[in-house]
Every structure is written in C-alpha cells, then in structure tokens.
Amino acid sequence: MTKILTSRPSRRALVKGALGLAAAAVADRAGAQGPGKNPFGPPELIEAAKQEGSLVYYTANFAEVERQVIAAFNKRFPFVQVEMVRAPGGQLITRVKTEAAAGKLAADVVDHSDRGLMLEIENQFADYAPPNAADYIADVLISPKLWPRATLGWSIAYNSELVKNPPKSWMDLTKPEYGNGQIGQVIGPSGGTTWTRIMFERQVLGEDYWRKQAATKPGLYPSGAPLSDALVRGEVSIAPLLYNIIWTKKRDGAPVEIFFPPEGVPINPYASGIPKTASHPNAAKLFLNWNLSDEGQTFMIKELGQLTSLKQAPAYPEGYDPEVVKVWVPNFEQYKKLHAAWMEDWNKTYGYRQ
Amino acid sequence: MSAELRVERLRKVFATGAPAVDDVSFAVGAGEIVALLGPSGCGKTTTLRCVAGLEHPSAGVVRIGGATVSAPSEGVLVPPRARNVGMVFQSYAVWPHMTVEQNVAYPLRQRRTSRAEIERRTAETLKLVGLSEFARRPVVSLSGGQMQRVALARSLVYEPALLLLDEPLSNLDANLRLRLRDDLRRIIKRTGVTALYVTHDQAEAAVLGDRVGVMRDGRLLQIGPPAEIYNRPAELFVAQFTGASNLLAGRVLDRDGEFGTVEAPSGHRLVAWLPPRVSAGAAVRIAVRPENVRFGADGAGGSGPNRFTARVLVQRYEGAQTVYSLAVLGGKLAALELGSSARYAVDSEVDIVLPPALCWAYPDEEDAVANR
Amino acid sequence: MATSLALADQVRPAPRLASFRLGGWLWSGLLLALLAFLVLYPTFMLLYGALSGTNPVVDGFNLSAVSLDNFIEVLANPNVHFALVNTLVVCGGGTAIAVVIGLGFAWIVVRTNTPCKALIATAGLVPLFVPPLVAGVAWTILGSPRTGLINTVLAWLGTDWRLNFYSMPGLIAVFGMYYAPYVYMFTSAALRNMDPSLEEAAEISGASALGTLRTITFPLIAPAIIAATLLSFIVMLGIYGIPAVLGAPANISVLTTYIFNLTAWSPPLYSTAAAVAILLMIVTGLLVVLQQMVLSGKSFTTVAGKAFRPRSLDLGRWRYFTLALAIVYLLVVAVLPTLALVIAAFRKYLFFRGAASLFDLKQYGLQHFDNLFSNPLTTLSMVNTVEVALITAVAGGVLAFAIGYTVNRTNAPGRRAVDLIATLPVAIPGLVIGVAYLWAWIGLPGGLYGTIWILALAFIARFMPDTVKVLSTSLMQIHRELEEAAAGSPPSARSCCRWRGPA
The missing domain is CATH 3.40.190.10 (Periplasmic binding protein-like II)
Structure with a gap:
C-alpha cells in the first residue's frame, strides 16, 4: 500500500510509514499519545515565551512563505513577535558562522534547507526536541538538535x-x-x-x-x-x-x-535548531514546537503546498495521491x-x- | 592687402528684445583703425561679429575690400573662414592644447601653406609681437598679456584684409593694459592692416583709434577723430560717456551761430556751444568735463565770459591730482586740479572759468544715462 | 565625478592654511584614522580572506595560512577567464554605445537649436535614477526572446523579427543606454563650459565646421570624453543587477554575477569570491590610474566668473530629426521600461497569450500591492531605508566635504594619502564590500553590529568616493579667486556657501 523508495536498494534506507499513509492511519492518529494534551509544550513554556515576547528567526526559505507561517503562528500565539532575517542558503550559513565566531549570533531560531551545512555547525545549537518528536520519521533526523520544520x-x-x-x-x-x-x-x-x-x-x-x-x-x-x-x-x-x-x-x-x-x-527536509546563545530560548522553543506540531505542519501543507516528515501525514497537498x-x-x-x-x-x- | 571696410545700414535683431544693432553705417579706410566705443549692450560687439560673419545680420550690407560678404536682402552670406579677416577675442581664445607656435601656425596650416613658409611667417609674426623665445612653450604656461599677444599673432600671421579686435585688453590688469594698448597700435600700424576695435574704455578708444565711433542702444551716435569726439560731442550721451560728468541745468536765452547764452537757475548766465537743433527758449543741460574747469582769475584781466566764483564743498586729494566738488551756478560742479599740491581748502572761495567752447548745452529731453 | 580623480592633482592650490602645521597633522591624522577604519581595515580583511582561503572571523587569524595558492587557483579557473572576458566585452561595448549616445545628447542639448532642449536635458538624466536591477527586470519583461512585450507585439504585427535581450548584444545595449548619462553629464558640462570663441577663432582662422570639430572641439573636450569613458566603464564593471537578470538565462556570467554566484551557491565560496573581487579591484584600480595619467597636465578650471553663451547651431529642419532621436531615446530608456513595470505591477500574471491579452482588463488587479502593503516587512524596510539614507547623507556628506576641502583647498600634510584612500572603495564591488564589512566590523565592541548604524557605515564607506569627487569637482571648478573675493567682502561665509551651492 505504501510505496517507498530507497536511495540505494542495498542500503535499505526504508522510510517507514512515510508520507503516503492510507486513510486508516489518520484514524489511528486520534489516539496519539503525549502531545495530544499540550501539543505546543507545557504551560510554563508558553508563559516563559510570553515573558520573552519576541524572537529572531533566520531562515533560508522564501520570505513570502515564512511571513505566512509567522502570521499563522501569531494567530495561535499573538504575544511572540517574530523578527525574520532572510538570506540565501550559502550566505545565511556564512552569516551564522561569522556571527557565532564573533559571539554575536543574533538568531533564536535558525532554519536552513541544507542539512549537510547545518550539521557542520551542529555544536552551535542547543539540545531540543518538540513534544511530538516521536512522530517524526527517524531517517530524516540527522541530529538530536535539528528538526525538519519544513519538508x-x-x-x-x-x-x-x-x-x-x-x-x-x-x-x-x-x-x-x-x-x-x-x-x-x-x-x-x-x-x-x-x-x-x-x-x-x-x-x-x-x-x-x-x-x-x-x-x-x-x-x-x-x-x-x-x-x-x-x-x-x-x-x-x-x-x-x-x-x-x-x-x-x-x-x-x-x-x-x-x-x-x-x-x-x-x-528535502529542512534543518531547524535553536542556537545555544539564543536570548529568547523559550519563545524559540514555542515557535518550533508549533511549527513541528500537527497544526503547524497542516498549515504548511494546506496553505503553502509543503509536505511533511511526520510519519503520519495530517493532510496532503492538492494533487497528491498517497496511493501513487x-x-x-x-x-x-x-x-x-x-x-x-x-x-x-x-x-x-x-x-x-x- | 589691407582693405576698406564698409558697413551700410546694418541691422541685427535677436529672437527677443529690441534690435541689437539698428541702422548702423560707417566705413573704415584701408589701413585705418576705427574704435567702436560704448557701454555693454550697445551693439558694438554684435556689429563686430556681423563683420566677422559670426552673427548673421538681419539687414544691411557689409563689404570688405569692395567684395560684399554679407547682404541678407541678396542672400549673400560669406562664412567667416572665407572673409580673410583676423580676430582677437576678449577671452584670448588661444587653444590650450597647443603650443604658442602651433596656435600661430594654425591659420596657415588651414590654408595649406608650405611648411617652410609656415615656419618663416610664424617666426616673423612671433617676433613682431615679441614672443620669439616662447615659441615652443605650451600656451597655457603664458601670462594673460602674453596669451593675448599669441592671439594677435595668430590673427595677423596670414595677413588678413581686416583685423577685428573685441575688447582685447579688458581681461588684463591695469598696468599691462596700458602697455599692451600702446604696443597694439604700434603693431597694427606696422602691419598696415585695417582694423575695427571694440572697447568700452574711452581712453583706449582715443589712443588706439584713428577715428572713434560711439554707440548706444544699437545706434552709432557719432563717429570722428578722438579730438572731435572729446571736444564736440554731438549728443549728451557721447559727452557723458567720454567723461563730461558735470551737468548744469539752464535755459537758452538767445542763440548766436554755434554759441548761445544760457541762464542758470541761480540767474547767472553763461555762454555755451549749442548743437544745431537747440534754439532759444529751450531747456538744456550743460555738460562740462571736470578737467575743463579752469581755476583762478588768469592773467587775462578777469574779463570774458563764464567767470564765476565758487565755494569748495569737498576736496578729494588723489596724489597726482585733486578733485573738488564746487558749489556754483545753483548746483554742484566737479573740477580737477592737476599736480600734487592742492591749492584750495574746503569752504574757501575760488574763481573759475568755464571756457565756452568746452561747455555744451544739450536739449533737456535727452535723457542722461548714468552709466558711470 | 571621476574627472576629479585626476583633477585633484592639477589644481594645486596655493598654500592657504600654511600657518598651522601641527593642527594640520592632527586634522589629517583624524581623517586618516577614520578612513583606515572605514576603508583600509575592511579591504585588508578581504585581502586576507582571498589569500588565506578562510573566513577570518570564524577561523581566526593565522598568517601561515596566507599564500597565493587560493588566488592562483582562481586565476587559473577557465570560468573566471570566461567571466573576465565577458565583463570586458560587455563593459567595452556598453561604454562605446554610452559614449555615442551621451556625446550625441550633449551636442544636441548644448550646441543645437533643437526644440524642447530643457526637457531633453532633464529627461536624459532619467536613467541615472533607475536602479540597475529595476532596469534589468524591466528589460526582461520587454526583451525576453519568448515572452517579451516587444516580441509579443512584433508577433502581433506579423513580422518574423524577434529581439533577444538575453544575449551579449542585449546586455551591451542595455548597459550602453543606461550609462550614457554619465558621458552626457561630463561632456555636456565640458561643452557648456568651453569658451565659444575658441571655436570661433578656428573658423575665422580658416577652418571648416568639421575641421573645427576635429582640431579644436574634440581635443578640448577630450579629457572629459576620456574621463567619462573610463568612468562609465568603471561603473559598468561594478553593476550586478543588469547582467544578473539578463545574463543568467543565457548563462552569460560577468565578474559581478560570478562573484554573487560564488556566495550564493551551497556551500558558498566566499574566499574564492574575495579573490575574484580582488581581480575586479585590480582591473578597476588600473583604470582609475589610467584615467589619472590621461588627464594629468590638462587644466580643467573653467568657471572664471564669466558666463558663456554656448554657440547654438541652427539645424534648420534637421532640428526635428534630433528631437526625434531624443524622443526615441527617452521612449526606449524610460517610457517603455516604466510601462513594462507598470504592467507587471498590476497584472496578475505576466503571461501574454498574444498582444490582444495585453488589453484584457480581467488580467489586471491590485493583488501585488495588497501583498506588499499587508507585509510588515515592507513598511519596516521603507522606514529603515529612509533612516539609513538620512544618516548616510548627513554623516557621509560632512565627511566627504571635510575630505574634499582638505584635499583640494588646503595643503594639510598627508592630503594625498587621504585622497587616495578615499578613492579606493570605487574599486571594490558592492557585493564583496558587504562581506568585507561583515568580517571587519562584526567584532567591534558596543553592539554596533545588527543595527542600522552598521548599514549606514557601509553606505558611507561605499559611496565616499562618489561624494568626495562630486564635491571636489565643485570645489575645483570654482576659481579660487571667486572664493577669495567672496572671503574678502564682509558676508564671507555666506557668499562662499552661495557660490559653492549652485556650482
């Protein structure tokens, strides 16, 4: 039923239960565990994020797209101001590296399309996992600090x-x-x-x-x-x-x-993480939690035409037949x-x- | 080689405003120098440029050496390069990218003169203007006076029929101007070229010109030898422009030939020269040059016309001369005393004589123009 | 602007501030220190990055890492050769066209009786205010081989003619059209400031109109023509927007786009970009030096307190032809691109089935503006732009005036060094200077980084040569006599300023 391709047959890098899951799986999801109650994190986190009130978001994705993401996030959490810095991938990485080396990394969240480049600077990032960490396909996770916010x-x-x-x-x-x-x-x-x-x-x-x-x-x-x-x-x-x-x-x-x-x-799953030096770590966590939640992923799928790295896709974009x-x-x-x-x-x- | 210039009923109207040159006629004989004198905007430069061919006249005829070079009514318009004239500009107009020699040789090269001839005549002309040792210098390294000599050499080197000079000295400082003024006349006379010289400086005109023409508002008011312009100005403006700065009001009582008796507002009477158009009863203004006011009761016994007693109002000592402001005839009169000792103190009484031949009474309706 | 690169050396003023040696040193020292911070230090970082192949902030300084290997490798890269050759061809061709158009325009405006000259003169400068990227985008909309408006209309007219601006000739044409105003400004000023009696003297001396043009007019404005040629070439060297938009679809890279690509690729190759940038700097620097050499010895002081009435050639009926030429230029360079941008802004999609669909009103709407103004980033960036512009204009203007005055009007010690260093940023492409500034200034204490002040600093440094040169030209064109005369009369400061204003 689910058709999966591997990058090399020999390596059997099977993406178990990837995007194309049948409708039955959706019903399954209703009884999902942990995050069901606090899908975006515990109340203390939300309160702390509110105190911080803002965050700086570096992304390599298109500004137009991310603007909509931020707007949707603010619909749920209007008290966190998101200041976006957008740069093409290569320039963004250089900027992050340079700023970090000078001890002036301004970002609370870094979001990048090239997981390889992000992995090189993995040690700049703090440990982080969203409440629904277990719902993500293990194969796309390259580091416990970096998450596929967008796919x-x-x-x-x-x-x-x-x-x-x-x-x-x-x-x-x-x-x-x-x-x-x-x-x-x-x-x-x-x-x-x-x-x-x-x-x-x-x-x-x-x-x-x-x-x-x-x-x-x-x-x-x-x-x-x-x-x-x-x-x-x-x-x-x-x-x-x-x-x-x-x-x-x-x-x-x-x-x-x-x-x-x-x-x-x-x-291509993105890699997003929270730098160790983030001055608004709680707001950053809340922002990523929401992005990685079913709600955030659904928004990105339905409104922005993205896919997801969740094992069980909460929705499909138009024209996407999981059967095929x-x-x-x-x-x-x-x-x-x-x-x-x-x-x-x-x-x-x-x-x-x- | 030098030729006669004839300008007949020349008229030039620019797109806007009054005519710049209005019905001007005069002739310059072969080898003669005529200076056109007038304030800025009087049309003297436009006249010159029409002769050069740099402006296209609206009407009239210009002939150089008998050949018509400009006659709009007949459709004749010879371009400047074919008129065989030389021209010296106020701004020198020497070409800064060339040496002195190259500047001077340029007209000859345009005429395809042989190389040897170019060298000979360039050297000759540079010698004439006294710049032989500067021949290979870049022209920009010269002083203003030297540049103007280059310009003069350049305009003489091809022995033109007519030399036109447009305020050639006005960009130079005073001392240099005096020296070059004398040099200019000497050089022009040595070459024997006919010359038309435009200036606003009456002394320059008097020294350089064999004849001087005074222009105003596009019209040629008077043309004649310098002494005539200075001693018999045909109009009040000519008198004033050539330095007759004193004006005394009066009324003509009677006329006797060229002279007449004029009564001043104070009741005093004086004898003055009258232009033909002035008759008895006319209100006039009498122009007197400060330097023509004679001081003291001279030995002649104190009789004769135009003797008055004046009071010294102001004494301005200028070193080589002294200028007085005198109260006389119910008005003020400026008078000049030459010499380094000033004889009359302020508030003293002084006898003066105004020689009748040098007092000119003009009809009052001729507006005096305070150009100076 | 750049004429004065050379001019600075010729109109060497008589000592004026000779009295204060010590003060002069302090003043020059202050200027030099400022310039070192704004210019030398970032340039040094760039050079280090190019030579070491590292990011000096991330990897730290290590002199042993410095070698020519990275540089030599870059120089040996055939793609660099390709970009360099393209650059020279495009800028050379563009300059040739710019000189023809600019010189022609200058002649029409200054020396003929073409009608509507004032309008032509103003409109001829319009391209100066069009950012290169905007010009590039407008010309893709107009001149794309498949979907360009021009080709759509040509197809509608039933001709087989098609224009392809995604090509070397297209690039050259757009460069030429948009940089002609530089040539126009220089040569029209030279023509206007030229004493007309210089040409009259030639005509009276027996030269024909053409002979006068050849032997007098051209040699006299040659310094301006050469300066304008080199300047437009130098400016074109640094332009990114036009070749980025028009060259990319045809895979034509020039040095600037190549540098940008190097930084945009994943992973980015900043050190290589720095090395190519240095190559570009060398080419530019050589041209600046060449310009100085060409112009040395030519006096440019023109405003001598006397206004010239330029000679105006009566073209007769041909004056309508010259007017038509000017109108065609304006049409091509301003009206058509503006129209294209307006259509693009209001049209939902830039797809034209044919010329008829151009007039299909259903295809037009305000959605792009809605998007724009609903975007808080737009307003923020507008506010930022204005703020940065203000800071730059004020601080940069003051600094440039201080430099210009010191270099041209005083004999303060070290003024030549000040002049040279202030000119340096001309040779650094804007793209790369950004990296240089990032590397140089991120380590500054005091939290400057990340504020708009850093942007303002970058702009001040970047545009200093232009500002200094513009001011220097004005300073230089005013005869010292005028200034001294003004200083001698009681309201000295005021009239001095007044003189400088209009010049």
Missing part, C-alpha cells in the same frame, strides 16, 4: 497555455520534443533541495539521466523563485519545481499545471559524501560555469 517535495510543472502535450514523468523530460530551451532547470549548486533532486535523478532515474536531460538544452536558473516566475510568464514551458513554490501560483490563478511524477518525489506518490529521501551519508564530486559532474554535464 519540501519536487514536482513537475508546465505552462498550460503553452504545452498541449504535457510530460507525464521525469523520463519525459529527456524527450527531444521538449528540447531547445522549453525546459527550465534550477542549477545544481543552488542549495540542499536541488542537490536532493539531482541526486535522485542520478540514483533512481539512471546514471545517464543528466546527460540525456541536458541534451534538451534546458534554460538554467539560479533558484526556484525566478524559475517559477519564468514558467508562469512562459519564458520556459516546463520545469521541475518544488511543489510549494509553484502551487501557490496555481492557486492564485496562474496558467500552470503541476503533477507528482510516478518515478518518485525527492523530498513515491517519496524519496536521500541517504544522508551519501548526501554529504557525494556532494562535491557529483556537483562537479552536474556542472560539466549541464555546461554550467562555476
């Missing part, structure tokens, strides 16, 4: 005004009929989510998938935001995109269609180890000048 999954989108014969799978993106710049791609070195996707392409779709796909001469974009804009504008006709980026545009009426390809949906969709989570060891060499291969294959 993003890849889809393929196309401009419905331009594409009359849409692709149906990842493999279709290698077809010559979509050649000559019709397809847009986010560059490999853009960050953790893209790295997850190109790892999936090579490990699951085949060693020569990149070569065949690159032969269609796709347009290269520095990140998902400009690519999704380009797709809506018709600069490109087809593009693999993180579902949440393009789904909100479709929801608002953009001429695009989105589907989850049958070969698998690479997902196969979620793919990278093996974290390989995620770290293969990065440099494969990225170089990718750059070469796609003719991208790094």
Whole structure:
C-alpha cells in the first residue's frame, strides 16, 4: 500500500510509514499519545515565551512563505513577535558562522534547507526536541538538535497555455520534443533541495539521466523563485519545481499545471535548531514546537503546498495521491559524501560555469 | 592687402528684445583703425561679429575690400573662414592644447601653406609681437598679456584684409593694459592692416583709434577723430560717456551761430556751444568735463565770459591730482586740479572759468544715462 | 565625478592654511584614522580572506595560512577567464554605445537649436535614477526572446523579427543606454563650459565646421570624453543587477554575477569570491590610474566668473530629426521600461497569450500591492531605508566635504594619502564590500553590529568616493579667486556657501 523508495536498494534506507499513509492511519492518529494534551509544550513554556515576547528567526526559505507561517503562528500565539532575517542558503550559513565566531549570533531560531551545512555547525545549537518528536520519521533526523520544520517535495510543472502535450514523468523530460530551451532547470549548486533532486535523478532515474536531460538544452536558473516566475510568464514551458513554490501560483490563478511524477518525489527536509546563545530560548522553543506540531505542519501543507516528515501525514497537498506518490529521501551519508564530486559532474554535464 | 571696410545700414535683431544693432553705417579706410566705443549692450560687439560673419545680420550690407560678404536682402552670406579677416577675442581664445607656435601656425596650416613658409611667417609674426623665445612653450604656461599677444599673432600671421579686435585688453590688469594698448597700435600700424576695435574704455578708444565711433542702444551716435569726439560731442550721451560728468541745468536765452547764452537757475548766465537743433527758449543741460574747469582769475584781466566764483564743498586729494566738488551756478560742479599740491581748502572761495567752447548745452529731453 | 580623480592633482592650490602645521597633522591624522577604519581595515580583511582561503572571523587569524595558492587557483579557473572576458566585452561595448549616445545628447542639448532642449536635458538624466536591477527586470519583461512585450507585439504585427535581450548584444545595449548619462553629464558640462570663441577663432582662422570639430572641439573636450569613458566603464564593471537578470538565462556570467554566484551557491565560496573581487579591484584600480595619467597636465578650471553663451547651431529642419532621436531615446530608456513595470505591477500574471491579452482588463488587479502593503516587512524596510539614507547623507556628506576641502583647498600634510584612500572603495564591488564589512566590523565592541548604524557605515564607506569627487569637482571648478573675493567682502561665509551651492 505504501510505496517507498530507497536511495540505494542495498542500503535499505526504508522510510517507514512515510508520507503516503492510507486513510486508516489518520484514524489511528486520534489516539496519539503525549502531545495530544499540550501539543505546543507545557504551560510554563508558553508563559516563559510570553515573558520573552519576541524572537529572531533566520531562515533560508522564501520570505513570502515564512511571513505566512509567522502570521499563522501569531494567530495561535499573538504575544511572540517574530523578527525574520532572510538570506540565501550559502550566505545565511556564512552569516551564522561569522556571527557565532564573533559571539554575536543574533538568531533564536535558525532554519536552513541544507542539512549537510547545518550539521557542520551542529555544536552551535542547543539540545531540543518538540513534544511530538516521536512522530517524526527517524531517517530524516540527522541530529538530536535539528528538526525538519519544513519538508519540501519536487514536482513537475508546465505552462498550460503553452504545452498541449504535457510530460507525464521525469523520463519525459529527456524527450527531444521538449528540447531547445522549453525546459527550465534550477542549477545544481543552488542549495540542499536541488542537490536532493539531482541526486535522485542520478540514483533512481539512471546514471545517464543528466546527460540525456541536458541534451534538451534546458534554460538554467539560479533558484526556484525566478524559475517559477519564468514558467508562469512562459519564458520556459516546463520545469521541475518544488511543489510549494509553484502551487501557490496555481492557486492564485496562474496558467500552470503541476503533477507528482510516478518515478518518485525527492523530498528535502529542512534543518531547524535553536542556537545555544539564543536570548529568547523559550519563545524559540514555542515557535518550533508549533511549527513541528500537527497544526503547524497542516498549515504548511494546506496553505503553502509543503509536505511533511511526520510519519503520519495530517493532510496532503492538492494533487497528491498517497496511493501513487513515491517519496524519496536521500541517504544522508551519501548526501554529504557525494556532494562535491557529483556537483562537479552536474556542472560539466549541464555546461554550467562555476 | 589691407582693405576698406564698409558697413551700410546694418541691422541685427535677436529672437527677443529690441534690435541689437539698428541702422548702423560707417566705413573704415584701408589701413585705418576705427574704435567702436560704448557701454555693454550697445551693439558694438554684435556689429563686430556681423563683420566677422559670426552673427548673421538681419539687414544691411557689409563689404570688405569692395567684395560684399554679407547682404541678407541678396542672400549673400560669406562664412567667416572665407572673409580673410583676423580676430582677437576678449577671452584670448588661444587653444590650450597647443603650443604658442602651433596656435600661430594654425591659420596657415588651414590654408595649406608650405611648411617652410609656415615656419618663416610664424617666426616673423612671433617676433613682431615679441614672443620669439616662447615659441615652443605650451600656451597655457603664458601670462594673460602674453596669451593675448599669441592671439594677435595668430590673427595677423596670414595677413588678413581686416583685423577685428573685441575688447582685447579688458581681461588684463591695469598696468599691462596700458602697455599692451600702446604696443597694439604700434603693431597694427606696422602691419598696415585695417582694423575695427571694440572697447568700452574711452581712453583706449582715443589712443588706439584713428577715428572713434560711439554707440548706444544699437545706434552709432557719432563717429570722428578722438579730438572731435572729446571736444564736440554731438549728443549728451557721447559727452557723458567720454567723461563730461558735470551737468548744469539752464535755459537758452538767445542763440548766436554755434554759441548761445544760457541762464542758470541761480540767474547767472553763461555762454555755451549749442548743437544745431537747440534754439532759444529751450531747456538744456550743460555738460562740462571736470578737467575743463579752469581755476583762478588768469592773467587775462578777469574779463570774458563764464567767470564765476565758487565755494569748495569737498576736496578729494588723489596724489597726482585733486578733485573738488564746487558749489556754483545753483548746483554742484566737479573740477580737477592737476599736480600734487592742492591749492584750495574746503569752504574757501575760488574763481573759475568755464571756457565756452568746452561747455555744451544739450536739449533737456535727452535723457542722461548714468552709466558711470 | 571621476574627472576629479585626476583633477585633484592639477589644481594645486596655493598654500592657504600654511600657518598651522601641527593642527594640520592632527586634522589629517583624524581623517586618516577614520578612513583606515572605514576603508583600509575592511579591504585588508578581504585581502586576507582571498589569500588565506578562510573566513577570518570564524577561523581566526593565522598568517601561515596566507599564500597565493587560493588566488592562483582562481586565476587559473577557465570560468573566471570566461567571466573576465565577458565583463570586458560587455563593459567595452556598453561604454562605446554610452559614449555615442551621451556625446550625441550633449551636442544636441548644448550646441543645437533643437526644440524642447530643457526637457531633453532633464529627461536624459532619467536613467541615472533607475536602479540597475529595476532596469534589468524591466528589460526582461520587454526583451525576453519568448515572452517579451516587444516580441509579443512584433508577433502581433506579423513580422518574423524577434529581439533577444538575453544575449551579449542585449546586455551591451542595455548597459550602453543606461550609462550614457554619465558621458552626457561630463561632456555636456565640458561643452557648456568651453569658451565659444575658441571655436570661433578656428573658423575665422580658416577652418571648416568639421575641421573645427576635429582640431579644436574634440581635443578640448577630450579629457572629459576620456574621463567619462573610463568612468562609465568603471561603473559598468561594478553593476550586478543588469547582467544578473539578463545574463543568467543565457548563462552569460560577468565578474559581478560570478562573484554573487560564488556566495550564493551551497556551500558558498566566499574566499574564492574575495579573490575574484580582488581581480575586479585590480582591473578597476588600473583604470582609475589610467584615467589619472590621461588627464594629468590638462587644466580643467573653467568657471572664471564669466558666463558663456554656448554657440547654438541652427539645424534648420534637421532640428526635428534630433528631437526625434531624443524622443526615441527617452521612449526606449524610460517610457517603455516604466510601462513594462507598470504592467507587471498590476497584472496578475505576466503571461501574454498574444498582444490582444495585453488589453484584457480581467488580467489586471491590485493583488501585488495588497501583498506588499499587508507585509510588515515592507513598511519596516521603507522606514529603515529612509533612516539609513538620512544618516548616510548627513554623516557621509560632512565627511566627504571635510575630505574634499582638505584635499583640494588646503595643503594639510598627508592630503594625498587621504585622497587616495578615499578613492579606493570605487574599486571594490558592492557585493564583496558587504562581506568585507561583515568580517571587519562584526567584532567591534558596543553592539554596533545588527543595527542600522552598521548599514549606514557601509553606505558611507561605499559611496565616499562618489561624494568626495562630486564635491571636489565643485570645489575645483570654482576659481579660487571667486572664493577669495567672496572671503574678502564682509558676508564671507555666506557668499562662499552661495557660490559653492549652485556650482
């Protein structure tokens, strides 16, 4: 019933009971343990957070998206002011590292798309676990300090005004009929989510998938935001995109269609943690507790088109059929180890000048 | 090579305002220097520029050496470069990116003169203006006076038919101006070129010009030798502009030939020269130059016209001369005494003579312009 | 601005503040200390980062880590060569176009009787106020090969012509159009300040109109043309927005976008970025030195208390042609992009099925503005922007005036060093200077970091060369006589200021 993909058959990195759980499981959840009573933490924590009154939130996710998350959080806890600092992944990590080294890390919560980079600075973070820690898929947890606040999954989108014969799978993106710049791609070195996707392409779709796909001469974009804009504008006709980026545009009426390809949906869990130096640790905990709770995850799924790393998904995004969709989570060891060499291969294959 | 310049009924109207040049006619004989004198805005520079071809006249004819170079009614407009004139500008207009030599040789090069000829004539002209040893210097390293000599050399080197000078000395300091003024006349006369010289400085005009033309509001009021301009100004403005700063009100009692008797408000009478258009009964203003007021009862016995007794109001000692302000004839009169000793103290009485030939009575309706 | 880079050396004032040696040293020392903090220290951090391949704050200082390896590796990278060559081609081509447009505009405005000159003169400066990123975005909307408005309209007209601004020629064209005002400002000022009798003297000397242009006009404004050429080239070198937007889809990288990419990739390569930035600094620095050399020995003092009435050429009927040229320029550089941005702002989605859908009112709405203004970040960032701008303008202006005056009007000791250091940030690309400032100033005691003061400091340092040069130019163009004359009359301070104001 649940279709699970492993990054390498040999490693049997099975994602047990991942996203695609049948409806029966939902009923199961009703009788869930611990967090049921205080899903966001004990009253003392909430009181302490109220005293602190604010927190500084560093994120590599899009400011537009996180603004909505903060608004939803404030609906539940209006007494915590969240000040957001948004920077692209690489710059955010450098900033965190530099600030931490100078003893001036201002962040109470750091949220990053690249778990590998976050793991390198793991010792900057305090121990932390949400009340529903046990509900999370063990395989996506890379450190007891870092949690998958957001989980993003890849889809393929196309401009419905331009594409009359849409692709149906990842493999279709290698077809010559979509050649000559019709397809847009986010560059490999853009960050953790893209790295997850190109790892999936090579490990699951085949060693020569990149070569065949690159032969269609796709347009290269520095990140998902400009690519999704380009797709809506018709600069490109087809593009693999993180579902949440393009789904909100479709929801608002953009001429695009989105589907989850049958070969698998690479997902990238974020890594979020609370620095040891946080000056508002309780507010930070409350913020992450809410984000990681069923309520927070449901909000992100339903309103923002994200996925979840909860064992039992509280909801599914539109167009996501758990019967069909196969979620793919990278093996974290390989995620770290293969990065440099494969990225170089990718750059070469796609003719991208790094 | 030097040629006659004829300007006939020249008129220039700019897009806005009154005509800058209004019906101006005059001629400059071959080898003659004519100075156009007038306050700023009188149209003298515009006249010069029309002759040069830098402005396009609205009407009238300009002829240089018999050839018509500008006649709008006939559609004739010869460009400046074909008029064979030389011009010296107020701002020198030497080209800062060239040496002295290059500046001077430029007109010859434009005329495709041979290299040897260019060298010879450049050297010759630089010698004429006294800059031989500066030939290879960058022109910007020279002083203002030297730059103006370069400009002069540049405008003479091709032996133009006519030399035009537009306030060439007004950017120089006083001492230099006096020296270069004399040099200029000497150099121009040595080359024998016809010259039209524009200035607002009456002394400059008197020294440089064989004849002086006085302009005002676009009109040429009077043209003649400097002595005539100074001793028989045709109009009140000419008198005033050339330095007759005293004005005495009066009424003409009778007229006798060129002269007449004028009664001052105080009842005193004096004899003055009258322009032809003034007749008995007219209200006049008498212009007198301060330096024409004679002091003391001279040996002639104290008779003769225009003797008055004045009281010294103010004495201004200027070293080489003394300026007095005198109360006389019911008004004030400025008078000049040359020499380093001032003879008359304040409040003393002094006898003065106003020579009739140097008292000029102009009709009162001619507005006096206090330009100075 | 940059003319004065060279000018500073020529109009060497007569000693004026000669009386106070000790005070002079104290003053210069103070300025130098400020500049060391604002400029030298961050530059040093950058250099260290580039040479050691480390983040000096995180990894600490270790002189043994300093080697040229990182730098040499970067220099050997073919992608760096590619970006460098692209940069030189794009900036060179763009400069050529900018010179043609700017010089033409200057001539039209200053020297012809083209109608509506005042309007043309003002509007010709409009591109100066368009941020490069905005210009870039406007031109993707207009000039994208597939969906650009221009191509949509061309298709509607039934032609097979298509414009592709995602290309080297596209980049060059946009660069040229948007940086022409630099050339225009310099050359029009030179033309305007040029004594018209210089050209008249040539004409009377027998030169034709063309000969005058060739032998007199051009040589005389050559310093301004060269200064403007080098300046626009230097400015283009540091522009990120336009190549980022127009170059990325065609995978054309220039040094600035390459530097940005290096910092944006995951993991970021800051040390490599620092090394490439130093390469960019070297190129820029060489050009600044070249500019100084070219201009040395040319006197630029122009305002001599006399106003010139520039010669105005009667173009006859051709004046409507020049007017048309100016209108076309304005259309291309200001009206079309503004229209594109307005459409983009009000249109729900920037997809055009065809030219007809441009006029489909259902496609328009206010949703983007709703989003913008419901966002507390927008208001916060607006408030911050204004605050930073104010602080920068006041503090930066005062400092720049102090520097400009010291360098140009006094003989205070060490003023040359002050001038040189104040000019340095011109050569540091804005992207990299941010990192340099982060590295340099994060360790400062007193909690400066994380406040808008740090932003203000960065801006002051970044824009100091421009401010100093603008002020220096004004200071230099006023003849000292005028200032001295003003100082001699009783209301000296006031009239002195008045003189400086309009200049």
